[in-house]
Amino acid sequence: MxxxxxxxxxxxxxxxSPRNYTRTYLTPAHQAAAxxxxxxxxxxxxxxxxxxxxxxxxxxEGPPGARTLLMGSHFDSVRDGGKYDGVLGIxxxxxxxxxxxxxxxxxxxxLEVAAFADEEGARFKTSFLASRAMLEGAASVRALLDRRxxxxxxxxxxxxxxxxDPDRLDEARIDPSKLCAxxxxxxxQGPVLLGQGAALGVVTxxxxxxxxxxxxxxxxxxxxxxxxxxxxxxxxxxxxxxxxVEECAATDQLVGTVGMLEVxxxxxxxxxxxxxxxxxxxxxxxxxxxALEDRVFALFDAxxxxxxxxxxxxxxxxxxxxxxxxxxxxxxxxxxxxxxxEPVRLPSGAGHDAMIFAGVVxxxxxxVRCGAGGVSHNPAETVTAEDxxxxxxxxxxxxxxxxxx
Amino acid sequence: MxxxxxxxxxxxxxxxSPRNYTRTYLTPAHQAAAxxxxxxxxxxxxxxxxxxxxxxxxxxEGPPGARTLLMGSHFDSVRDGGKYDGVLGIxxxxxxxxxxxxxxxxxxxxLEVAAFADEEGARFKTSFLASRAMLEGAASVRALLDRRxxxxxxxxxxxxxxxxDPDRLDEARIDPSKLCAxxxxxxxQGPVLLGQGAALGVVTxxxxxxxxxxxxxxxxxxxxxxxxxxxxxxxxxxxxxxxxVEECAATDQLVGTVGMLEVxxxxxxxxxxxxxxxxxxxxxxxxxxxALEDRVFALFDAxxxxxxxxxxxxxxxxxxxxxxxxxxxxxxxxxxxxxxxEPVRLPSGAGHDAMIFAGVVxxxxxxVRCGAGGVSHNPAETVTAEDxxxxxxxxxxxxxxxxxx
Numbered sequence: 016m017x018x019x020x021x022x023x024x025x026x027x028x029x030x031x032s033p034r035n036y037t038r039t040y041l042t043p044a045h046q047a048a049a050x051x052x053x054x055x056x057x058x059x060x061x062x063x064x065x066x067x068x069x070x071x072x073x074x075x076e077g078p079p080g081a082r083t084l085l086m087g088s089h090f091d092s093v094r095d096g097g098k099y100d101g102v103l104g105i106x107x108x109x110x111x112x113x114x115x116x117x118x119x120x121x122x123x124x125x126l127e128v129a130a131f132a133d134e135e136g137a138r139f140k141t142s143f144l145a146s147r148a149m150l151e152g153a154a155s156v157r158a159l160l161d162r163r164x165x166x167x168x169x170x171x172x173x174x175x176x177x178x179x180d181p182d183r184l185d186e187a188r189i190d191p192s193k194l195c196a197x198x199x200x201x202x203x204q205g206p207v208l209l210g211q212g213a214a215l216g217v218v219t220x221x222x223x224x225x226x227x228x229x230x231x232x233x234x235x236x237x238x239x240x241x242x243x244x245x246x247x248x249x250x251x252x253x254x255x256x257x258x259x260v261e262e263c264a265a266t267d268q269l270v271g272t273v274g275m276l277e278v279x280x281x282x283x284x285x286x287x288x289x290x291x292x293x294x295x296x297x298x299x300x301x302x303x304x305x306a307l308e309d310r311v312f313a314l315f316d317a318x319x320x321x322x323x324x325x326x327x328x329x330x331x332x333x334x335x336x337x338x339x340x341x342x343x344x345x346x347x348x349x350x351x352x353x354x355x356x357e358p359v360r361l362p363s364g365a366g367h368d369a370m371i372f373a374g375v376v377x378x379x380x381x382x383v384r385c386g387a388g389g390v391s392h393n394p395a396e397t398v399t400a401e402d403x404x405x406x407x408x409x410x411x412x413x414x415x416x417x418x419x420x
Numbered sequence: 421m422x423x424x425x426x427x428x429x430x431x432x433x434x435x436x437s438p439r440n441y442t443r444t445y446l447t448p449a450h451q452a453a454a455x456x457x458x459x460x461x462x463x464x465x466x467x468x469x470x471x472x473x474x475x476x477x478x479x480x481e482g483p484p485g486a487r488t489l490l491m492g493s494h495f496d497s498v499r500d501g502g503k504y505d506g507v508l509g510i511x512x513x514x515x516x517x518x519x520x521x522x523x524x525x526x527x528x529x530x531l532e533v534a535a536f537a538d539e540e541g542a543r544f545k546t547s548f549l550a551s552r553a554m555l556e557g558a559a560s561v562r563a564l565l566d567r568r569x570x571x572x573x574x575x576x577x578x579x580x581x582x583x584x585d586p587d588r589l590d591e592a593r594i595d596p597s598k599l600c601a602x603x604x605x606x607x608x609q610g611p612v613l614l615g616q617g618a619a620l621g622v623v624t625x626x627x628x629x630x631x632x633x634x635x636x637x638x639x640x641x642x643x644x645x646x647x648x649x650x651x652x653x654x655x656x657x658x659x660x661x662x663x664x665v666e667e668c669a670a671t672d673q674l675v676g677t678v679g680m681l682e683v684x685x686x687x688x689x690x691x692x693x694x695x696x697x698x699x700x701x702x703x704x705x706x707x708x709x710x711a712l713e714d715r716v717f718a719l720f721d722a723x724x725x726x727x728x729x730x731x732x733x734x735x736x737x738x739x740x741x742x743x744x745x746x747x748x749x750x751x752x753x754x755x756x757x758x759x760x761x762e763p764v765r766l767p768s769g770a771g772h773d774a775m776i777f778a779g780v781v782x783x784x785x786x787x788v789r790c791g792a793g794g795v796s797h798n799p800a801e802t803v804t805a806e807d808x809x810x811x812x813x814x815x816x817x818x819x820x821x822x823x824x825x
């Protein structure tokens with residue numbers, strides 16, 4: 016099969032910046048990458064189209080009347096990102112289709128490989144834009160057309176500059192009834208497979224999450240003159256809440272993170288009067304996440320009451336969990352096992368285009384081990400040649416053995 | 421006796437700002453306040469001199485050959501401060517000397533009232549400048565002469581502008597062997613007397629303190645993809661350390677404060693890789709403070725080791741504790757009791773000019789209850805008329821009954 020890591024390196028040279036790997040929506044580097052992906056798709060024997068948002072879609076026909084297995088991921092990146100994030104889920108399916116073609120095999124269903132033009136949304140602060148447009152058409156995009164990038168260029172003008180027509184957004188829509196499944200292969204972006212010594216994983220669900228902004232108001236005071244029992248220290252209260260988040264998320268595949276914390280007008284010799292912090296809570300399914308929120312906030316209230324401070328929480332962001340279909344999990348696990356690897360099951364803590372498709376079609380995902388401690392969205396992101404080759408063989412098997420339900 | 425609160429209000433009108441009470445070293449408002457204080461001293465029957473740093477010192481002779489009881493505090497302020505901080509310890513001694521004079525009584529020792537020109541040091545980022553210069557002369561000041569205020573004016577030029585000579589700093593020196601004691605009356609700047617329903621307090625010591633900058637380095641990561649047991653979260657580790665400070669300082673008149681904390685490059689969906697925070701530790705005496713530091717830092721090390729993060733601590737600031745002399749505590753307590761008040765003993769958590777004098781002469785301090793929850797360095801700072809009057813009577817008694825040791 017094609018050397019996927021060499022192709023990832025080649026694609027990685029198409030960057031908005033000469034200093035690092037950054038490829039944002041509709042820039043010259045982004046368009047060069049799109050052309051390169053289209054060329055590889057054609058080389059693999061696929062018919063290629065570019066949709067109304069700039070996503071590149073290659074098609075390989077199956078038996079007459081068969082529905083389509085759509086395999087996709089994104090080719091935009093975060094700023095100063097890693098070269099495998101998204102790209103691996105485009106290059107491996109192309110390699111597999113190319114291999115089938117070389118063997119003269121017709122796949123059991125029609126295959127499409129979608130290279131989504133915008134998932135990270137670094138340029139216009141969007142998210143899952145290209146996959147959303149495939150399912151929702153103009154409705155999910157129109158309101159964003161006036162947004163400007165950091166240089167003041169509007170989204171609509173950026174489209175026109177590459178020959179896309181902001182008045183024809185609806186043409187991005189596909190007919191989901193023609194899909195039998197959506198499948199996404201992705202680098203794990205975490206350390207679970209690495210920690211378990213496993214190359215490949217079966218994703219059980221894409222975790223849902225919520226983000227909250229919490230404000231704790233106590234009473235400022237002189238660090239020397241207010242005795243400890245008389246304090247209403249917003250920092251100490253917030254510290255207890257940070258540990259409460261950690262404790263509540265300690266089991267059951269939950270995660271809870273306080274990633275940002277600020278003491279308002281903080282100085283070394285003044286007891287903190289006000290502290291603000293973020294709380295990010297995620298769980299493999301929504302009932303578990305809501306139960307986690309309830310536990311965390313009940314503890315916040317108890318801590319605030321005991322310490323005589325006030326606490327306010329406001330929800331800023333919520334994404335529902337997307338479970339992967341059992342029958343797809345089984346086929347992914349069987350494919351992994353068939354190449355001699357252990358099919359470790361794990362939830363995806365990060366979001367993927369698969370979440371968007373989960374609303375209309377059964378979805379499945381395969382993870383590839385992330386090297387360098389599980390670091391992603393970072394130049395240190397790595398995949399070994401062995402793991403890439405194993406993933407290619409497992410994916411080939413998955414596609415050849417695929418049975419739509 | 422003179423109405424000290426009216427005088428505090430009158431002095432409060434001499435402010436650098438029309439919007440709030442701010443009186444910094446050598447500004448026109450500061451010089452106007454100095455002239456007003458000198459006038460009140462003369463009115464009380466004192467001989468007045470202005471020293472080389474601009475401090476105003478009034479003298480009332482005692483019996484021939486008697487040493488001097490020096491009573492002092494400062495008349496500069498923090499920005500947007502309270503009108504009693506410092507000022508109360510100048511106006512009350514002036515009122516007491518005036519009262520003795522009106523009664524035709526000669527005090528048992530010579531009395532001096534020192535109105536220190538610069539203690540807060542808001543203009544040139546100095547601290548205890550005027551009292552230091554009295555004891556150390558040019559040595560403690562010369563290195564600061566090139567410092568500039570926010571408008572670019574040097575300390576030396578600011579001196580010249582008001583007729584002081586930066587080449588004659590040594591003339592500020594007094595002969596400490598002529599002092600029998602230093603005494604300072606001050607608003608408490610904390611809530612202890614308020615909490616105990618006591619108007620006046622006997623200060624047992626001025627707490628020593630140290631300030632530390634602590635950096636915790638863990639590992640940044642995706643808030644969704646790194647399972648809780650695999651994290652090395654710098655924020656969670658720091659939170660545990662904040663609570664360790666609080667716990668270690670919970671008894672024994674200790675205080676410990678984390679007033680500033682920052683997550684480096686913190687964002688809501690990233691596990692904190694690095695957190696920096698301040699630790700302010702204070703105790704009534706140095707052995708207890710050092711033991712507190714040792715306990716806190718041992719816990720930091722244990723927390724870091726358990727969580728797999730690194731912790732670095734660097735000391736930024738250290739002030740040794742200044743115990744008040746027992747014999748002065750007893751005379752202050754007797755004076756307070758003589759006016760029917762309870763002589764509550766308490767340490768001073770804030771620093772005062774008395775700390776500087778403690779190096780060369782026995783020092784004593786009396787606190788006056790601070791209203792409004794014990795708030796100071798703030799426009800909300802208050803003293804009631806009753807407390808001011810009680811303090812005046814107690815101070816009169818203290819001076820009349822004073823016996824040098």
